[in-house]
Amino acid sequence: MTHPQAEGGSEAQETDYDVVIVGYGPTGEMLAILLGQLGYRVGVFERWPEVYALPRAVHFDDEIGRILQAAGLREEVLEITDPVLDLYEWRNRDGEALLRIDWSRPGTRGWPSANFFSQPELQRVLDRRAKSLATVEVREGWEVGRIEDRGDHVHVEVQRGDSGQAGEWIAEDDVRWVTARYLIGADGANSAVREIIGSEWHDLGFVPVRLADPRSDPARSGAGLEPDELAVVRSDPADHDRVGRTGPASLGVHASAG
Numbered sequence: 001m002t003h004p005q006a007e008g009g010s011e012a013q014e015t016d017y018d019v020v021i022v023g024y025g026p027t028g029e030m031l032a033i034l035l036g037q038l039g040y041r042v043g044v045f046e047r048w049p050e051v052y053a054l055p056r057a058v059h060f061d062d063e064i065g066r067i068l069q070a071a072g073l074r075e076e077v078l079e080i081t082d083p084v085l086d087l088y089e090w091r092n093r094d095g096e097a098l099l100r101i102d103w104s105r106p107g108t109r110g111w112p113s114a115n116f117f118s119q120p121e122l123q124r125v126l127d128r129r130a131k132s133l134a135t136v137e138v139r140e141g142w143e144v145g146r147i148e149d150r151g152d153h154v155h156v157e158v159q160r161g162d163s164g165q166a167g168e169w170i171a172e173d174d175v176r177w178v179t180a181r182y183l184i185g186a187d188g189a190n191s192a193v194r195e196i197i198g199s200e201w202h203d204l205g206f207v208p209v210r211l212a213d214p215r216s217d218p219a220r221s222g223a224g225l226e227p228d229e230l231a232v233v234r235s236d237p238a239d240h241d242r243v244g245r246t247g248p249a250s251l252g253v254h255a256s257a258g
């Protein structure tokens with residue numbers, strides 16, 4: 001890693017990487033693999049030293065299956081996924097189906113049309129593949145700070161850190177700069193890169209979802225809900241059941257509820 005000596009302008013220079021990716025969630029991991037496979041020199045910078053261990057995303061369709069296959073991961077991914085062979089349903093407390101998706105038909109792309117998975121497991125599969133590529137350098141425990149657009153390349157400030165006892169980010173004194181031809185923000189819902197490039201946020205009107213532990217919450221079966229509440233119950237391969245309960249705008253939260 002280098003410190004940028006040049007000030008301003010768009011000096012033609014050899015950069016440390018072709019592409020810097022900010023964030024190493026599933027998006028950053030997949031991008032790193034696909035770009036690395038094409039021969040690009042990729043540097044990934046992720047704030048946290050390890051993959052976040054709790055399950056979040058749980059489902060991908062046959063189209064995403066093809067992308068995972070293009071990353072050379074068909075067999076590994078099939079081993080950690082469960083195809084859905086029937087229906088996905090939301091019911092109210094009277095047992096009436098509010099939402100029903102028929103996933104019983106096979107997908108058209110050589111994959112089941114619906115596949116359930118545990119996000120940490122999938123991320124570990126992607127992680128191994130990314131780190132196996134000579135073109136990809138993954139730096140975990142490095143937070144991206146300032147980003148300077150120099151026209152034909154970009155300067156990126158990265159700072160080493162670690163997680164503290166309470167899981168908080170603790171920055172260390174080690175601050176460096178790297179250069180790249182391109183930078184991609186894959187830094188999640190609270191993306192700093194999005195703010196820096198002035199990308200807009202479109203609010204589709206989703207409402208917050210309260211997640212309860214179904215093992216101790218009677219809402220698991222739908223009983224005990226208010227008439228305008230909703231329970232979503234499913235299991236993932238790691239046996240992490242979860243329940244989402246929403247207010248009147250219930251159907252609007254489909255993409256957020258696990």
Ligand SMILES: Cc1cc2nc3c(=O)[nH]c(=O)nc-3n(C[C@H](O)[C@H](O)[C@H](O)COP(=O)(O)OP(=O)(O)OC[C@H]3O[C@@H](n4cnc5c(N)ncnc54)[C@H](O)[C@@H]3O)c2cc1C
Pocket residue numbers: 022023024025026027028045046047048055056057058059119142143144145186187188189191192255256257258
């Ligand atoms: C509680 C919860 C439940 C969810 N349930 C579901 C679900 O049921 N179904 C579903 O499809 N999806 C669900 N999701 C959403 C799913 O987890 C995300 O869509 C997915 O993780 C997005 O992947 P990503 O790589 O784009 O972003 P992220 O996974 O958020 O990864 C972004 C990464 O960027 C890193 N980063 C951020 N800023 C910086 C910086 N400045 N420098 C370095 N690194 C940085 C972060 O540490 C993070 O690791 C859920 C999310 C949560 C939080």
